[in-house]
Amino acid sequence: MKYLIENRKIKVDEFQQMRATTGWAMLEDSVVERGLEKDLHSVCVSYNGKLIGIGRVIGDGAMYFYIQDIIVIPEYQKKGIGNLIMENIEDYIQKNTFNNSFIGLMAANGVKGFYNRYGFVERTDNRPGMSKLIKK
Numbered sequence: 652m653k654y655l656i657e658n659r660k661i662k663v664d665e666f667q668q669m670r671a672t673t674g675w676a677m678l679e680d681s682v683v684e685r686g687l688e689k690d691l692h693s694v695c696v697s698y699n700g701k702l703i704g705i706g707r708v709i710g711d712g713a714m715y716f717y718i719q720d721i722i723v724i725p726e727y728q729k730k731g732i733g734n735l736i737m738e739n740i741e742d743y744i745q746k747n748t749f750n751n752s753f754i755g756l757m758a759a760n761g762v763k764g765f766y767n768r769y770g771f772v773e774r775t776d777n778r779p780g781m782s783k784l785i786k787k
Contacts (some may be wrong), residue, residue: 656735658743661687664689665714666697668707669722673759689745691716691747694739696723696732700704706736714766716744718756757782 661669663684670677678686687693688713691712696704699701704723710716718740744754757780758766763773 653686653698654703654732654735657695658698659693659695660690661689661693661707662693664694665702666705666720669702669718669724672724673722692740692743694736696735699725704732704736706740708740712747713749714752716748716752718754721756733765737765741769750787 666687667680672780687707689709690707692708694706695702696730702720704727706721707712707719708716709719721733723736739772748754752756754771756766758771777782
């Protein structure tokens with residue numbers, strides 16, 4: 652299969668459509684628009700004109716980088732699309748980070764092995780990762 656890989660801003664409607672395939676809680680368009688404006692790097696993968704995968708890098712562009720929203724629509728999962736996205740992101744990371752830059756991500760259940768292939772490891776028990784979700 653021949654995929655089109657583009658480094659470009661993800662559009663709000665594209666992000667919302669991709670997110671709808673994950674089962675994650677939906678966000679207001681205005682919130683998505685504000686968040687996407689601040690991406691350090693975005694990658695979109697299309698097949699026959701249809702967006703089938705996305706990935707983003709967010710952060711301060713120097714000390715901290717976070718890989719965010721790696722999404723491949725279900726019918727294209729297990730076909731190497733996630734690898735295309737991560738290889739693109741890894742290329743960006745290698746070119747734009749500095750000595751001791753921190754690269755973080757939060758992974759969905761069951762995909763730890765996927766990220767291990769790119770050098771990501773779980774935090775140890777004495778350095779727990781934490782998160783907080785705001786409900787309004």
